[in-house]
Amino acid sequence: MNAQTSTLDPKLDPAPAPASSDDAIGAFLQQEYTAGFETVMESDSLPKGLSEDVIRQISARKGEPEFLLEWRLESYRRWLTMTPPKWAAVQFPPIDFQDIVYYSAPKSKKDGPKSLDEVDPELLRTFEKLGVPLHERARLAGVAVDAVFDSVSVATTFKKELGEHGIIFCSFSEAVKTHPELVRKYLGTVVPPADNFYSALNSAVFSDGSFVFIPKGVKCPMELSTYFRINARDTGQFERTLIIAEEGASVSYLEGCTAPMRDENQLHAAVVELIALDDAKIKYSTVQNWYPGDKDGVGGIYNFVTKRGDCRGARSHISWTQVETGSAITWKYPSVILRGDDSVGDFYSVALTNHRQQADTGTKMIHMGRNTRSTILSKGISAGRGSNTFRGLVKVTPRAEGARNYTQCDSLLVGDRCAAHTFPTIEVRHPSAHVEHEATTSRIGEDQLFYAMQRGISAEDAVSMIVNGFCREVFKELPMEFAVEAQKLLGVSLEGSVG
Amino acid sequence: MLNIRNLHASVEGKRILNGLNLEVKSGEVHAIMGPNGSGKSTLAQVLAGREAFEVTEGSVDWDGVDLLAMPTEERARAGLFLAFQYPVEIPGVSNAYFLKAAVNAIRRQRGLDEYDAMDFLARVKAEMKAVGMKEEFLYRSVNEGFSGGEKKRNEILQMALLEPRLAVLDETDSGLDIDALKIVAEGVNRLRSPERSMIVITHYQRLLDYIVPDQVHVLSEGRVVRSGGRELALELEEHGYGWIKTEPAPAAAGAQGARP
Numbered sequence: 001m002n003a004q005t006s007t008l009d010p011k012l013d014p015a016p017a018p019a020s021s022d023d024a025i026g027a028f029l030q031q032e033y034t035a036g037f038e039t040v041m042e043s044d045s046l047p048k049g050l051s052e053d054v055i056r057q058i059s060a061r062k063g064e065p066e067f068l069l070e071w072r073l074e075s076y077r078r079w080l081t082m083t084p085p086k087w088a089a090v091q092f093p094p095i096d097f098q099d100i101v102y103y104s105a106p107k108s109k110k111d112g113p114k115s116l117d118e119v120d121p122e123l124l125r126t127f128e129k130l131g132v133p134l135h136e137r138a139r140l141a142g143v144a145v146d147a148v149f150d151s152v153s154v155a156t157t158f159k160k161e162l163g164e165h166g167i168i169f170c171s172f173s174e175a176v177k178t179h180p181e182l183v184r185k186y187l188g189t190v191v192p193p194a195d196n197f198y199s200a201l202n203s204a205v206f207s208d209g210s211f212v213f214i215p216k217g218v219k220c221p222m223e224l225s226t227y228f229r230i231n232a233r234d235t236g237q238f239e240r241t242l243i244i245a246e247e248g249a250s251v252s253y254l255e256g257c258t259a260p261m262r263d264e265n266q267l268h269a270a271v272v273e274l275i276a277l278d279d280a281k282i283k284y285s286t287v288q289n290w291y292p293g294d295k296d297g298v299g300g301i302y303n304f305v306t307k308r309g310d311c312r313g314a315r316s317h318i319s320w321t322q323v324e325t326g327s328a329i330t331w332k333y334p335s336v337i338l339r340g341d342d343s344v345g346d347f348y349s350v351a352l353t354n355h356r357q358q359a360d361t362g363t364k365m366i367h368m369g370r371n372t373r374s375t376i377l378s379k380g381i382s383a384g385r386g387s388n389t390f391r392g393l394v395k396v397t398p399r400a401e402g403a404r405n406y407t408q409c410d411s412l413l414v415g416d417r418c419a420a421h422t423f424p425t426i427e428v429r430h431p432s433a434h435v436e437h438e439a440t441t442s443r444i445g446e447d448q449l450f451y452a453m454q455r456g457i458s459a460e461d462a463v464s465m466i467v468n469g470f471c472r473e474v475f476k477e478l479p480m481e482f483a484v485e486a487q488k489l490l491g492v493s494l495e496g497s498v499g
Numbered sequence: 500m501l502n503i504r505n506l507h508a509s510v511e512g513k514r515i516l517n518g519l520n521l522e523v524k525s526g527e528v529h530a531i532m533g534p535n536g537s538g539k540s541t542l543a544q545v546l547a548g549r550e551a552f553e554v555t556e557g558s559v560d561w562d563g564v565d566l567l568a569m570p571t572e573e574r575a576r577a578g579l580f581l582a583f584q585y586p587v588e589i590p591g592v593s594n595a596y597f598l599k600a601a602v603n604a605i606r607r608q609r610g611l612d613e614y615d616a617m618d619f620l621a622r623v624k625a626e627m628k629a630v631g632m633k634e635e636f637l638y639r640s641v642n643e644g645f646s647g648g649e650k651k652r653n654e655i656l657q658m659a660l661l662e663p664r665l666a667v668l669d670e671t672d673s674g675l676d677i678d679a680l681k682i683v684a685e686g687v688n689r690l691r692s693p694e695r696s697m698i699v700i701t702h703y704q705r706l707l708d709y710i711v712p713d714q715v716h717v718l719s720e721g722r723v724v725r726s727g728g729r730e731l732a733l734e735l736e737e738h739g740y741g742w743i744k745t746e747p748a749p750a751a752a753g754a755q756g757a758r759p
Contacts, residue, residue, distance in 0.1 A: 445587070446551070448587050448589055450547075450550075450571065451587035451589070452589070452600075453570075453575065454547050454571060454575050454583075455575055455600075455601035455657065456575040456604035456605045457597075458604070461600065465597070465600065466592065468592070469590055469591025469640065470590065470591055471591070472592075
């Protein structure tokens with residue numbers, strides 16, 4: 001079975017809400033991107049452009065072993081033969097890949113900070129301004145943080161405490177030095193370099209990211225978190241994250257991201273690989289707040305990301321939760337390969353597009369093991385002239401007896417100039433499979449707004465309340481402190497959504 | 500005091516109210532009756548400030564303030580409450596959250612401290628008991644999956660919490676069985692007070708067996724065509740609305756305050 005549907009063209013809606021309620025929403029929506037400042041600091045950057053020589057320099061700067069340099073070069077050669085994907089429902093001018101800086105790091109006097117005390121105070125202030133305290137003294141509900149600034153990780157907190165449990169949580173560069181055997185064993189096994197154009201590019205030039213290893217039987221005692229910040233101009237960020245949970249291990253991991261406001265578009269092409277062995281559980285949450293560009297669509301981040309989890313072991317469980325409010329363009333499909341018998345994959349997503357933002361996001365659930373289960377819950381909110389596309393694949397392979405999937409895909413429209421599209425694809429090759437798909441599209445009702453306002457609630461609070469209500473099923477999947485953050489972010493991102 | 504003079508209003512270009520006059524004093528309960536399409540609900544929506552209804556002529560003076568010049572939420576904060584004929588569902592937003600936001604918006608306006616979670620829960624639970632609502636309704640989404648009677652009780656609950664100066668009940672009795680009707684009427688009677696005016700819109704006389712109005716007005720074609728005491732409602736029930744149309748309407752021009 002293969003189904004493709006496209007829902008909604010709001011312009012065809014015969015009963016537009018009265019202009020006044022749109023005005024009310026519009027009036028609500030004029031808050032600015034708050035993370036858009038730039039930190040002035042000296043950086044060590046390579047010149048613009050990409051070549052084998054640039055890749056050798058990146059690898060040399062990071063003091064990498066030979067196998068990794070070879071892997072990068074091989075990826076680069078594959079990338080040269082590939083072309084950017086054209087199938088997504090997004091529009092942008094061609095990217096000049098020679099006009100990008102592939103490596104930029106804050107300049108430090110030594111080889112790198114050995115402890116937080118050696119981290120440039122300007123950097124610490126930057127992260128504090130963003131609400132990411134790196135001082136372990138400021139214990140944020142016991143969350144360990146790895147902070148990545150442009151191309152390098154600047155600090156990882158709670159290392160010692162985690163180390164006592166045998167947990168490795170460090171920057172990717174550090175893992176390459178201290179645990180090359182683990183990196184070599186797992187890198188590229190979930191997302192092969194040539195998987196797609198952007199994963200090949202990432203594999204060639206990736207600079208830093210986070211590495212997590214939870215040994216057999218260990219439940220990680222705290223939330224792990226990585227915070228990504230693009231600062232330098234004309235710089236692409238190509239981070240690489242690898243999370244491995246051994247047999248019976250479990251971990252909850254969260255990433256957040258911001259960037260300064262600039263008129264040029266900046267590229268962010270990350271690769272995230274998750275590996276869950278028997279009975280392991282990985283919960284990966286993202287609150288994505290890259291700069292979305294201004295209200296006319298000038299500037300903003302192109303967020304072209306490949307995220308995939310491999311439920312390699314029996315009864316393993318991988319859960320993706322994402323709240324996507326930023327980026328000019330989002331192209332992202334966190335997926336799960338359900339290889340182990342009885343393994344479980346979840347995808348919970350809120351994607352909001354306002355002004356001229358475009359998002360083409362969704363997931364792939366590949367059922368290979370027996371009695372594998374997956375759940376997809378997608379909430380798309382389109383406002384302003386935003387375009388929001390859900391693209392999903394549920395695939396049940398011939399030996400995936402007893403596979404089950406439930407998909408629910410809801411779109412909410414704010415105003416009458418936005419768009420929402422749904423492209424679900426279902427491929428079933430086993431007769432015992434049970435696949436359900438539900439989709440709805442609704443508009444923030446003038447009647448809902450009027451009802452709330454008649455109770456004394458302002459239009460802006462009413463819109464925010466209705467949108468948060470729409471997303472509640474997804475927010476409840478987020479770790480507590482981030483659920484609050486996500487709600488706030490949604491309020492901010494809706495600013496100026498109509499008008 | 501609420502003083503409506505020569506009110507004309509239309510929706511989507513269609514004229515619904517055609518020179519409506521009405522005066523409601525503090526502490527009074529007025530019933531508005533009339534056949535379908537006579538403008539009863541339009542009057543309620545215009546008073547509450549729904550944008551789709553355009554006022555083309557006339558004025559509404561509310562204790563010396565021009566009601567029509569105020570935005571919807573300010574009318575609410577100043578003490579105007581509309582019990583909806585069809586209460587609206589808001590999926591994913593808990594009733595408790597919604598009610599607390601509303602109560603605090605109004606308390607702020609009145610210069611009172613906002614309720615914290617504990618104060619609010621104590622207050623709302625007491626009011627829920629009075630209208631016979633189970634506590635679980637606090638944690639369900641606003642009106643979602645409520646039965647007709649539960650929705651109407653939720654409206655009365657909100658009215659009790661928000662303590663309006665002027666309450667407009669738009670066919671709150673429609674679709675209710677007699678037990679639900681009694682509970683709603685008790686809620687309304689409990690809230691009667693010298694500072695509070697109420698406009699009770701109904702299609703049927705039976706509600707007025709339980710809520711005894713100070714005055715009854717009959718609407719037809721967007722105007723008050725007849726005003727009187729409670730007995731007018733009984734007469735209507737006996738003769739039907741057709742009777743209003745055939746009978747000459749002596750007080751049609753100046754129906755407001757028609758009590759002798």
